[in-house]
Amino acid sequence: MTHTMIIWCIMASSLLCTIIFRTVESQSGKSAKRTRRHRLHLIEFGKEKEIFYIPGDCDDDTEDL
Amino acid sequence: MMTLKTCDKKRSASGVALQRFAAFLAEYAALLYGCGATSIRIEKNAARMARAFGINFYIFIMPAHVSVTVWDDDESDAAVAARRTAACGISFNLNARLSRLSWVVADQCLSLEDAAERFEKIKQTKPTGKWEVLVLTSIANASFCHLFGGDGVAMIIVFISTLVGYRLKQIMLEDGRDVRLTFLCASFFSASLSAAGHIFNIGGTPEIALGTSVLYLIPGIPYLNSVSDVIYRHYLCALSRFFEAAILTACLSAGLCAGMLILGLKTF
Amino acid sequence: MLSDIVINILEDGLFAALAAIGFSSISNTPRRAYLICALLAAAGHSLRYVLMLPDGAVMHIIPASALSAFAIGMLAVLLAPRIKCPPEVCFFPALLPMIPGMYAYRTIQYLLTTLCHTGEEAFQHYFYLFVYNGLTSTFIISGMVVGATLPVFLFKKLSFTATC
Structure with missing residues (x-):
């Protein structure tokens, strides 16, 4: 099996696993109970405050991770 | 007035x-x-x-x-x-x-x-059922493959890659991901899966399968709307729609290029 | 020979119809419009195929697309009132199989390839491909929309009263 075939198989299997996992998750209804707040995001956009902070802005952060 | x-x-x-x-x-x-x-x-x-x-x-x-x-x-x-x-x-x-x-x-x-x-x-009108859209889109893209000269095997490859790529698009949009990232990922995986024709030497027209595998993502309606707005002199809306469509096209093109790069393929 | 051409035309129309139904479903087209979208797409795409035949009119893709879109627009203006939909609901999905998708994404690809090459010859070659694909896709889409919208202009009353 060549290098390219191995890469292809890894990509296809990872995609298949993602879709199967997601289908099982939606069938079991867990995603409906889980809210966005409790979901752990590995990668996410930073908050606007972090990008555009100006000294003197209110420090009261009501959005928890 | x-x-x-x-x-x-x-x-x-x-x-x-x-x-x-x-x-x-x-x-x-x-x-x-x-x-x-x-x-x-x-x-x-x-x-x-x-x-x-x-x-x-x-x-x-x-x-x-x-x-x-x-x-x-x-x-x-x-x-x-x-x-x-x-x-x-x-x-x-x-x-x-x-x-x-x-x-x-x-x-x-x-x-x-x-x-x-x-x-x-x-x-409150409900959109078309997601499974119906998924299957019809896959059939549509496979038909597209045939229109571009693909053989039966290429059509099957395109059908499967579109099915998977479009399902990924649905999952990512349901999760609220940015539409540009969604297009990039969907085109990456669709192109990579459709490269099976090249990698495993299946079928007679693998290059057509690869080329047509991402066509379901092309934002045709925004392009058509932008030209229609130009005709009726709504230039601001026309430009906005055109740029939105162009950016999505760039994202899907980037996904296709990334897929081909990782798999070491060159078709252009 | 003629029978081969006729079979090819019918095949072209059939697959364009299937493509139109699929892409209509993405745009949440009403189900009652599916058949008309398929019919319009089949008519338009097979007309474009005939116009571009090497043994026939030998037309370039841009005027062929514009003429086919005009035919689609005419049929849409006539058939849309039957299903109480605006003509755009019928002809926009029918135009989708003719959208130059490959030209569009190759434009971006050749732009990126141009930037990767610093040698003059290679740069000019890929730049030519970028401009060629970009202009072709732009003019195909523009020609299609102008062609499909002309009947709406000509039959204004019919077009804008289609839903009543």
Whole structure:
């Protein structure tokens, strides 16, 4: 099996696993109970405050991770 | 500026606050823009309803907002309402229903309350079932492959890669991911899967399978809408729609290139 | 020979119809419009195929697309009132199989490839491909929309009263 075939198989299997996992998750209804707040995001956009902070802005952060 | 033409002389803006008319028309126009209607259709439909309500009307359509100004006959009172355009995705079903509503308002001289009630019902319209769309899109892309000269094996490869890629797109959009990232990922995986023809030497036209595997992501409707807006001189909306479509095309192209790069393929 | 051409035309129309139904479903087209979208797409795409035949009119893709879109627009204006839909609901999905998708994404690809090459010859070659694909896709789409919208202009009353 060549290098390219191995890469292809890894990509296809990872995609298949993602879709199967997601289908099982939606069938079991867990995603409906889980809210966005409790979901752990590995990668996410930073908050606007972090990008555009100006000294003197209110420090009261009501959005928890 | 619209000339005043009422359904019934007794109906006038004095009976109902102008602000409510303006708010209704702005919400109607915002939803119509969001579901992919051309700017001229938004103008005509909203103007038709304003005429039927017996008010003067002006609409200002921007890419992200719609602003409606209404005033009565003697210009003693006026109201302005602005709404953000709805991000509801292209829906010709909504487009047809909202257009029909404008005619029903004009022909049957509906009151604002009745029109608003029907509008609320139209807003509840369900989109086409996701599994139906998934299968039909896969068949459509496989047909596309054939139109470009692909053989039976290439069509099957494209069918499977579209099925998987479109399902990934649905999952990512349901999760609220950015649409540009979604297009990039969907095109990456669709292109990578359709490269199976090249990698495993299946079929006689693997390059056509690879080339047509991402065509289901091309944002055709925004391109068509942008040219339509140019024809009717809504240049700002035309540019906005064109850029949106061009950026999505760039994202899908980047996904395709990334897929080919990782697999070491060169077809261009 | 003629029978081969006829079979090819019918095949072209059939697959264009299937493509139109699929892409209509993405745009949430009302189900009652599916058949008309398929019919319009079949008619338009097979007309474009005939116009571009090497043994026939030998037309370039841009005018062929514009003429086919005009035919689609005419049929849409006539058939849309039957299903109480605006003509755009019928002809926009029908135009989708003719959208130059490959030209569009190759434009971006050749732009990126141009930037990767610093040698003059290679740069000019890929730049030519970028401009060629970009202009072709732009003019195909513009020609299609102008062609499909002309009947709406010509039959204004019919077009804008289709839903009543």
